[in-house]
Amino acid sequence: MADEPKHVGRPKNEAASTALKQAAIMLVREQGYGVSITAIIEAAGVSRQTLYNRWATKAELVLDAFFEQAQTQVSTPDLEGDAPRRRLLAIYLREVFGHVNSDGELLRTLLAEAQIDPGFRKVFFERFVSPRAEIVIDLLRDAQARNEIDAARDPELMTSMLHGALWYRLLIDQPLTDDIADELAGEIFRGGR
């Protein structure tokens, strides 16, 4: 019977949200996560309260802004087709490496914030890390089903090694090239069977 409240008062200005997200992503890219909230609202031409009406913390704002960007979306490998899974893994890694290379600084800073703020850590891993882990785990399980790798190995551990290598090299400023992607796939599928 809920009385549809319809809507009361001045409607939210969507332009304000957009301006905030754009300002946030731009300033974080420029100056790192340390930018002040004041700087963000000034760049967005928006009042302080308007920001707090939408996001409780800087981290949530930046996360939202980050995920709105297309290049954070990975394409799921086609497990219906008949391509060798080693090849699919290499393609996937190359794609992810590309994203990371173009936005490494931002990722670094989000990862840092995730270590400091447990709430943010949860969201960051749910929305960013886990989906990617799932993709790789599925791919490796499929490879086991197709007998391309040994069924006794642990797909989750292999994923730790793959994504771990990715993060590790990002954090210590080592390159993430296509060759590295191929070699990583090779390491996992080494020995065949």
Place this chain on the structure above:
Amino acid sequence: MADEPKHVGRPKNEAASTALKQAAIMLVREQGYGVSITAIIEAAGVSRQTLYNRWATKAELVLDAFFEQAQTQVSTPDLEGDAPRRRLLAIYLREVFGHVNSDGELLRTLLAEAQIDPGFRKVFFERFVSPRAEIVIDLLRDAQARNEIDAARDPELMTSMLHGALWYRLLIDQPLTDDIADELAGEIFRGGR
């Protein structure tokens, strides 16, 4: 033949340095890296300027304090002996996992700061990450020389996978057990030869 300049002026009070490092490490463990400098100097019973006379930033103080602790020191595997290198690797990983498990929060927070402050990043990796990478690379090269793993594989990439898995699991709160250590060594030495 340099004329040792002896020493000029009132000598630094070593007790103040020690008190600051102890207070820093204690408070960072308790409250995370976000503790205020004010809290640290109060806990140490030291003046603000005294801290700034010794360290330019909180990061440098915390880093110094951290490295003074014994449990950050790993024992280098004995490559003189005849033990299988797979076994030496597993032992090394178990030991490192132990340190990480007992000081995970602090490591997390230092890693985060390293992402934010490039100067600190450099120091952190030079003093903490690189030495560990070197140990593993040496061990793997030795294993190749002993024909325990294929000489064509890239020891540096394998190190990325091993330490990457370690950090990755730390960052996403996955367990780092002895079993995992053994499995990781198994993955690298899989197939033998």
Place this chain on the structure above:
Amino acid sequence: MADEPKHVGRPKNEAASTALKQAAIMLVREQGYGVSITAIIEAAGVSRQTLYNRWATKAELVLDAFFEQAQTQVSTPDLEGDAPRRRLLAIYLREVFGHVNSDGELLRTLLAEAQIDPGFRKVFFERFVSPRAEIVIDLLRDAQARNEIDAARDPELMTSMLHGALWYRLLIDQPLTDDIADELAGEIFRGGR
């Protein structure tokens, strides 16, 4: 016809201003001009920024607080009436001496600050010294018009002597009694005509 912009944003809390002025005047009276800004804001129960939102320096705050006090206001002598000007001058001097005696320490300290800070000096003399000088100069000119003192004498110089004597005796801790006031008036009007 200027479009009154009305006012935007949260208005200043007048109570905070009042509390700051009261705290300032009280503490300066107690401890001298050297009181810390911190002590003032704590006594006023107000945040540090709130003070800086209103006054740029301690001197401006104290000056405002000082001038808000009734006892700094002198009553202009009645030059419409027919009283002897010598008598009006004596009355004026007695009144001013009274103020100075009750707030000598504060005046001393403001005068000192005026010597140190040129900006404050300007304001202090515009708001405090000049109005008083004007009153006496007007009175003396009127006395000259009424032929009570020689028209050839310089009213400005006589004012220097009168107010100078006042400050001089304040600064060297000599008494400022009603008798002195009368004698000073007597010195100026000596000889009559």
Place this chain on the structure above:
Amino acid sequence: MADEPKHVGRPKNEAASTALKQAAIMLVREQGYGVSITAIIEAAGVSRQTLYNRWATKAELVLDAFFEQAQTQVSTPDLEGDAPRRRLLAIYLREVFGHVNSDGELLRTLLAEAQIDPGFRKVFFERFVSPRAEIVIDLLRDAQARNEIDAARDPELMTSMLHGALWYRLLIDQPLTDDIADELAGEIFRGGR
């Protein structure tokens, strides 16, 4: 019978005292009394402790430095001769005005410090103000004895007016010319007899 203790230990380096006084007077002239002690010892090329070995406060140092300067010494009027005392007073005032004009800023700042620090106030008035007051009082008493001014008038009050006018005009940045000096003498001796 006081056993002359002779002197023990390394004697004070007189050059250090001189350098400190010169640096102090120079910097106070340049930047006002607010110069830091650190700036003074650096300009003097002397250690911090050396300053404190000689003077307890900045005020005492500056005062010493100030009084060492020749132009602070006034010549006592010749009351032996037969010159009209009005003329002697005018000469004295011209001389003092000259000193004040050439060092007004420094005097201003010393006066300010005297208001803030009661100990310094005492010294300042004993060494600077009182001797000058004495000179004028003696002169005026002599004039009374010679029947040049009325014996019933109060020499001390007249001195307050004369020196008060001097300080007042200094403090409010009004000129102190030879003409003003003559006019002041004229005011005191007005009417003759």
Place this chain on the structure above:
DNA sequence: AAGTAATCGAGACGGTACGTCTCGTCTTTAG
């Protein structure tokens, strides 16, 4: 010649205050 005592430079130290900055909340007027 050895001992004693004070000075000097250099600079560390605890303390206090400063003015700026950020954060997240609150209070007003306007739409």
Place this chain on the structure above:
DNA sequence: CTAAAGACGAGACGTACCGTCTCGATTACTT
């Protein structure tokens, strides 16, 4: 209700001085 503007309490930050202290070296008098 929402927006813009900006005041507000809280409190950290890094800097500047202050006056004292500690050290090693130096310089003189005293024994």
